[in-house]
Amino acid sequence: MDLFMGICLLSLFYAFFGICKLVLQRRDQCCYMLAYECYKAPEERKLNTESSAKIVFRNKNLGLEEYRFLLKTIVSSGLGEETYGPPIVFAGREREPTLADAHLEMNEFIYDTLDNLFAKTGVSPSEIDILAVNVSMFSPVPSLTACIINRYKMREDIKAFNLSGMGCSASLVAVDLVQHLFKSYKDSYAVVVSTESMGPHWYCGKEKSMLLSNCLFRSGSCSMLFTNKKALKHRAIMRLKSAVRVDTGSSDEAYGCCMQVEDEHGNLGFRLTKSLTKAAAQAFSMNLRVLVPKVLPLRELLRYFFAAKLQHKTKSPNLKAGVDHFCIHPGGRAVIDGVGKGLGLSDNDLEPARMALHRFGNTSAAGNWYVLGYMEAKKRLKKGDKILMISLGAGFMCNNCVWEVMKDLDDVNVWKDCIDRYPPQCLLNPFKEKYSWINDEYLSFVRLH
Incomplete structure (x- = not known):
């Protein structure tokens, strides 16, 4: 009987020890967000009804059927008059993008949000331990993480991750990656940068299923700062x-x-x-x-x-x-x-x-x-x-x-x-009210002039 009681007490002790260990491990696996900064483009790059129409008419591949499709899509998209388009499209060079155009767009989006993030939090770029960047359709060499490290002169031992091709959901992939890395790297700072290369990937054809992206996707970016430092819990927003x-x-x-x-x-x-x-x-x-x-x-x-x-x-x-x-x-x-x-x-x-x-x-x-x-x-x-x-x-x-x-x-x-x-x-989007009267004759006139 004494042996049985001893075994039971020992089992309870190990169970209690296991639960305490699990609780302590979970407490040690925190992921706090200290701040985030979204990008807002200059006012001259607002893609309102008039500028959208000019871009549509500039596509010589479109006929009345494609125009009507675009009209219907834009009207029902849920987008307003103040979204922002990429600089190359406003310059009228979407048919001939260059590598330099892609880099300039990324530099504007990424550096603006990072400059604001570091200024807002007071955290120096040299303090960052982990850097994750997600851009689906632009993956240059050196990588975008390398560009950031070079720009801000970050440490040589920084853990850098460049995620591409993962679409609209990539930001939470990067956040999940940071959460798992925090289990191995204690008392660390991590930065996640989420954006997309829009201008060099503007579609200039007439296939309806591909024109949809031009109607929905707009310029935007966000940089976030995370930490697992418990001493900074009071500064965390989430x-x-x-x-x-x-x-x-x-x-x-x-x-x-x-x-x-x-x-x-x-x-x-x-x-x-x-x-x-x-x-x-x-x-x-x-x-x-x-x-x-x-x-x-x-x-x-x-x-x-x-x-x-x-x-x-x-x-x-x-x-x-x-x-x-x-x-x-x-x-x-x-x-x-x-x-x-x-x-x-x-x-x-x-x-x-x-x-x-x-x-x-x-x-x-x-x-x-x-x-x-x-x-x-x-x-x-x-x-x-x-x-x-x-x-x-x-x-x-x-x-x-x-x-x-x-x-x-x-x-x-x-x-x-x-x-x-x-x-x-x-x-309601005013596109239909302003342009629904357009016909084949008008499109022909626009293309000639």
Whole structure:
């Protein structure tokens, strides 16, 4: 009996020791965000109705059918009059981009946000231990991380990662990478830079599935500073609680729904197929199966489980039981509405994503941070709030994460010049009203003159 009691006590001791070790390990695996800085282009690069029309008419490959398609797409896109286009397009040289054009665009986007980030936080570039850059369609040699290291004279032992080809969801890939690196590198700073090369990849052909990208994608960038230094917890604005990544690239249909290709005339562009909606829904569903148990309290999980069993059908769990805000990638109106419908979200929940799409457009991997900036500028983010960040991108990937707000946030950030005007009473695009009368004769006149 004494031997049995001894074994039981020893087992309890090891179990208690194991639990304490696990708790301490998790406490040691923190990932705090100290700040983020989004990019806003100069006013002269606003891609309003008039400038959009000029660019459309400049494409000699388009006929009336393609023009009508563009008109319909622009009207229903959810984009407003104040999004920003790449400099090469405003210069009228989108058909003949150079390597120098790509570098100049990246330098403007990246260095502007990094300069502001270092100035805002007081952290020196020489203190950065980890650097991750994600740009899908431009991967030069030396790499973009090397360009940044050279510009800011960073340390020789910095851990640099250059991510390419991962689409709109790449930013959360980089964040997840930082979170895992923090497990090995203690008391470190990490910088993530998320942007996209727009100008040199402007599509100049007439294939409808490739013209879509010109209607939706706009100039944008964001740089973020993270740390796992516990001494800086009081300075953190958010803490990463969990991250889940899903990649459905093994499916040919999902793999091919977002792809950079050449059309039959050799024009390079980004093709978005009708399979995109289906691929997004499947990847999002797979992600939620893993994420939901990490987010919802036990009582809500049990309620959802028994409700599903009794009704003999699958229904969406009530994520609002564990999440206060939804930061949805502003990929397009259909994407936002689809996620909102699937999760049973209200117009108030979807407002930040819709407004980010309207004001800045689809800024690819940087998009989620413009949505977050809107929430902060509207003073919606309070200490203890949970934010579900949802991102979808080529691959096809769905990368989601949950943040905990560490303090009340009220920085007006990149929204400072317009936040008082949002949300506007009407989101209609005036393109149709101004240009719906155009016919083949007018297009012929434009091309001749």
